[in-house]
Amino acid sequence: MRIEDLKVLICDDSLLARKSLTDSLKKAGCKDIIEVYDGQAAIESYKANRPNVVFLDIIMPVKDGVTATREICEFDPDAHVIIVSSVGTQVHLREAIKAGAKDFLQKPASTSQIRNALLNMKGVTEE
Amino acid sequence: MKPRKELYVAELMFNLARFVDESAIYDSSTIVKELPDNCFLSQYINGGYNAFTAIYAEEDVLTEFAAKYSKFKIDKYDALVNELIGDFLNLHNGLFIVNLSDTEDVDASLDVPILEKPETAFELFGTTYILPVEFDFGTVNFVLSE
Structure with a gap:
């Protein structure tokens, strides 16, 4: 699957982070991007839209990103969740991976980091 | 609990x-x-290190701060400014606790930023510092209570 064919769900309570991530994803070639702003909305949107990849923040209202990751991965063990957070401590990283996240990016994440995270997904190519 | 004001200011x-x-x-x-x-x-920062952090300034200074941080064109103080200021605080505090984890092996986490005046008073800790930072466009005061 090419990057441009990926359906991407991004979840962050920060307007600025969502805009930055959306801009990076568009530069990487993504066209189908869904935005939500809390962990519970991410779970519901995942079930409704079945995106190929999910970018989740950790610190969010209603439901945090680690809990959302766990619930998404319980619903779909093949879900590809990438955490993008400012709290990239070893403990948070371990919790995220344990919950089912496949990757972890420290904020602020650059366009090349976002692109590489997508290319690290099984079967995803640039062209 | 060991004070971390110097580390906090350096990271800030x-x-x-x-x-x-x-x-x-x-x-x-x-x-x-x-x-x-x-x-x-x-x-609030909580876990292996507990603290209350905040930002305040005159509204026009906060507006300029938010505009410079976000690169958005912002003409007036409103809820967007508060959201962007909260975003910076969250980013900075996140990077601070990563530094704390890496350098001192202390694990902490963050609460969601508070963007409106709460009904109850903030919980302050042992010592509350005002950390003033001068910019070309005015003074922004950071608060660390630890």
Whole structure:
């Protein structure tokens, strides 16, 4: 699957982070991007839209990103969740991976980091 | 609990220069018992290190700060400004606790930023510092209570 064919769900309570991530994803070639702003909305949107990849923040209202990751991965063990957070401590990283996240990016994440995270997904190519 | 004000200030100045404006100059801190009424944009750090953090300034200064941080064109103070200030605080505090974890093996986490004045008073800790930072466009006061 090419990057441009990926359906991407991004979840962050920060307007600025969502805009930055959306801009990076568009530069990487993504066209189908869904935005939500809390962990519970991410779970519901995942079930409704079945995106190929999910970018989740950790610190969010209603439901945090680690809990959302766990619930998404319980619903779909093949879900590809990438955490993008400012709290990239070893403990948070371990919790995220344990919950089912496949990757972890420290904020602020650059366009090349976002692109590489997508290319690290099984079967995803640039062209 | 070991005080981390110096580490917090060092991280703050690095992040201000990196994400907001290189004109930032840190003035000396003062210790206070109470916070001013316009101090409500805040965030708690908890876990291996517990602290209350906040940002306050005149509205036009906060507006300019938010515009420089976000690169958005912002003409007036409104809820977007508060959201962007909360975003910077969250980013800075996140990078601070990563630094704390890496350098001192202390694990902490963050609450969601508070963007509106709460009904109950903030929980202040042992010592509350006002950390004033001068920019070309005015003074922004950071608060660390630890």
